[in-house]
Amino acid sequence: MGLWTLLKSGLVLDIYFFKNNRAQLVSMFAWPYILLALMLGMGFLFGSAETFKSNVGVEADPVVFFVASTLIAMASLSVMWEVGGTVLYHRWIGTLPYVLIAPYRTSITLVMSYIPRYLLWSFMQLSEFVPVLIWREGLVGGLADTLVMGLAIVIGMLPLLGFAAIFGSFLLTIKEETNVLSWLNPIILILSGAFYPAYLFPIWARFLSMLLPTTYTFELARLSSLVGAPKLAEMTFLIAVLLGMSFLYNALSFTLMGKAEKRALKSGAV
Amino acid sequence: MKEEVVAAENLRKSYETYLRRGLFNRERKVVEALKGVSFRIYRGEVFGLLGPNGAGKTTTVKILSTLLLPDSGVATVLGYDVVKEAVEVRRRIGVSLTVEKGFFWKLTGRENLMYFGMLYGMDGAELKQRVQKMLELVGLEELGSSDKLYEEYSLGMKARLSIARALLTDPELLILDEPTLGLDPPSARLLRELLIKVAHQEGKTVLITTHNMFEAEIMCDRLAIINEGTIVAMDTVEGLKKLVSDEITLEMLVVLPARVSLKQLREEISEVVSSRVEVDPMEEGTRIRVVMRPLEKEQATQEMLRRLHSMGCSVRRIEVKEPTLEDVFIELTGGN
Numbered sequence: 230m231g232l233w234t235l236l237k238s239g240l241v242l243d244i245y246f247f248k249n250n251r252a253q254l255v256s257m258f259a260w261p262y263i264l265l266a267l268m269l270g271m272g273f274l275f276g277s278a279e280t281f282k283s284n285v286g287v288e289a290d291p292v293v294f295f296v297a298s299t300l301i302a303m304a305s306l307s308v309m310w311e312v313g314g315t316v317l318y319h320r321w322i323g324t325l326p327y328v329l330i331a332p333y334r335t336s337i338t339l340v341m342s343y344i345p346r347y348l349l350w351s352f353m354q355l356s357e358f359v360p361v362l363i364w365r366e367g368l369v370g371g372l373a374d375t376l377v378m379g380l381a382i383v384i385g386m387l388p389l390l391g392f393a394a395i396f397g398s399f400l401l402t403i404k405e406e407t408n409v410l411s412w413l414n415p416i417i418l419i420l421s422g423a424f425y426p427a428y429l430f431p432i433w434a435r436f437l438s439m440l441l442p443t444t445y446t447f448e449l450a451r452l453s454s455l456v457g458a459p460k461l462a463e464m465t466f467l468i469a470v471l472l473g474m475s476f477l478y479n480a481l482s483f484t485l486m487g488k489a490e491k492r493a494l495k496s497g498a499v
Numbered sequence: 500m501k502e503e504v505v506a507a508e509n510l511r512k513s514y515e516t517y518l519r520r521g522l523f524n525r526e527r528k529v530v531e532a533l534k535g536v537s538f539r540i541y542r543g544e545v546f547g548l549l550g551p552n553g554a555g556k557t558t559t560v561k562i563l564s565t566l567l568l569p570d571s572g573v574a575t576v577l578g579y580d581v582v583k584e585a586v587e588v589r590r591r592i593g594v595s596l597t598v599e600k601g602f603f604w605k606l607t608g609r610e611n612l613m614y615f616g617m618l619y620g621m622d623g624a625e626l627k628q629r630v631q632k633m634l635e636l637v638g639l640e641e642l643g644s645s646d647k648l649y650e651e652y653s654l655g656m657k658a659r660l661s662i663a664r665a666l667l668t669d670p671e672l673l674i675l676d677e678p679t680l681g682l683d684p685p686s687a688r689l690l691r692e693l694l695i696k697v698a699h700q701e702g703k704t705v706l707i708t709t710h711n712m713f714e715a716e717i718m719c720d721r722l723a724i725i726n727e728g729t730i731v732a733m734d735t736v737e738g739l740k741k742l743v744s745d746e747i748t749l750e751m752l753v754v755l756p757a758r759v760s761l762k763q764l765r766e767e768i769s770e771v772v773s774s775r776v777e778v779d780p781m782e783e784g785t786r787i788r789v790v791m792r793p794l795e796k797e798q799a800t801q802e803m804l805r806r807l808h809s810m811g812c813s814v815r816r817i818e819v820k821e822p823t824l825e826d827v828f829i830e831l832t833g834g835n
Contacts, residue, residue, distance in 0.1 A: 233622075234618075234620050234621065234622045235618065237617050238614055238618045241610075241613060241614060242603070242614050245607075246606070249605050249607070322602075322603065322604065324603065326564070326566050326594070326601070327594070327664070329566060330564060330566065331589070332587075332620060333586070494565075494566065494567055494568045495567075495568045496514075497558075
């Protein structure tokens with residue numbers, strides 16, 4: 230009952246926001262297409278779809294490739310912003326103490342109340358791209374791509390929640406309200422291969438890239454853009470890596486969040 | 500036997516602060532916010548923590564709300580330790596720390612309460628009914644403001660919503676940090692009346708912090724005066740007043756008939772009260788000043804008035820001067 234209402238609280242908060250802020254709802258639907266159009270537009274300035282394939286080195290449809298990238302980039306940013314940055318947001322508007330006195334552990338409150346929001350936003354955005362995917366790949370191919378991307382969104386969320394909660398715990402302890410996330414997020418996206426394939430990076434960057442769950446989420450989503458049927462073995466491998474990372478990062482965040490909460494309560498940062 | 504709702508024993512808390520010395524240098528400073536605070540609050544009581552700014556009121560309230568860990572000492576709420584059993588404490592308290600913020604600006608008052616209700620584990624018809632009841636109780640429904648966006652609320656409305664949230668889960672203990680701070684007099688009065696009603700009619704225990712003497716006097720069953728991290732006095736308002744002075748002064752302005760001399764008047768009054776009597780002729784009449792014990796006040800005043808009447812004196816003005824809570828506060832906090 231408790232955790233269910235906690236999940237529900239996150240969902241109703243978003244529904245209320247959308248109800249009272251129609252412009253936000255419209256912009257949420259428009260944003261992915263604007264981003265996609267920008268990426269494709271710039272891409273076609275540099276060359277054709279064939280040039281893209283030879284440059285990237287994979288047999289991929291550039292439109293589907295960028296749909297996958299856009300979706301995962303937005304979903305990853307969303308997790309980092311909402312879970313990691315929610316502490317800052319609550320502190321700014323003065324709701325932090327009232328959220329912290331909810332009768333759960335802080336890490337649970339922050340993560341659980343965010344899950345419905347993530348799923349709602351991500352699936353709304355994914356559903357927007359279904360017509361584009363069907364246009365590029367046909368009905369069956371388009372739906373299969375949607376399925377793979379949906380899977381990437383759900384599986385990719387699991388390690389990211391823990392990863393973002395670690396940043397949330399860091400932000401909870403500091404009194405200076407520097408918005409670390411605004412400079413951290415673009416770095417994470419670049420290192421995850423959102424803009425350039427990770428295998429082109431220097432060794433140190435590739436090493437960092439391997440530690441980031443977003444790297445594997447991008448890979449998983451992009452499997453859908455490959456010409457021909459997605460490779461099952463590759464998908465299974467990526468899902469296994471993401472599940473392993475989920476366990477690692479969530480266990481770590483649970484421990485760190487407890488420590489951070491204690492530190493914040495001791496120093497009076499709340 | 501009175502049931503203990505809050506027990507604080509020797510609470511101590513220090514904060515580290517840094518004084519900026521140029522761009523890169525800073526000086527570490529340790530501020531002792533609480534220096535061994537102990538008190539008890541009993542069921543159904545409105546207990547006030549009265550103190551100047553920086554006295555340690557908010558620190559105490561935050562510790563009891565599980566939002567701050569003490570350096571040492573123990574505090575329990577309904578038998579649960581605020582450090583070791585914080586989740587159990589959170590289930591039983593309602594908190595209001597600031598009145599001017601703490602809600603989502605783009606949500607209505609009702610939506611804000613629905614969200615916080617779910618966050619605190621409530622749901623369904625029970626939550627809807629409770630939200631409606633709270634909006635009615637704090638008067639937002641009557642004002643037609645329940646479904647207005649929070650960003651359109653006045654400070655008074657925000658304060659009411661803050662109390663509604665604190666009461667939402669039907670907590671046994673309400674912890675309110677300066678709930679009327681910054682409110683205009685009508686809003687402050689309304690909120691005080693509401694809190695008194697909640698405490699006395701619904702049997703809630705209320706811990707309130709304030710530096711408003713009037714508010715403390717009319718609202719609190721018992722008060723603790725806190726200064727520089729230490730409780731300097733704790734009692735009922737009457738009890739605290741006695742700490743400063745055990746006497747009250749009665750001043751009367753009377754007009755004497757020609758046949759009554761000042762000497763006669765003094766002798767007559769002196770028979771009624773045991774303490775000092777001063778009689779001074781003034782331009783508009785004669786001033787009688789009598790210092791007496793509070794217990795004597797009623798009977799002695801009636802007897803004096805009877806005698807003055809039988810002597811043919813007409814009483815123009817009568818005034819009782821007793822120590823105020825402000826006198827007590829200034830005396831105990833050294834005018835801080």
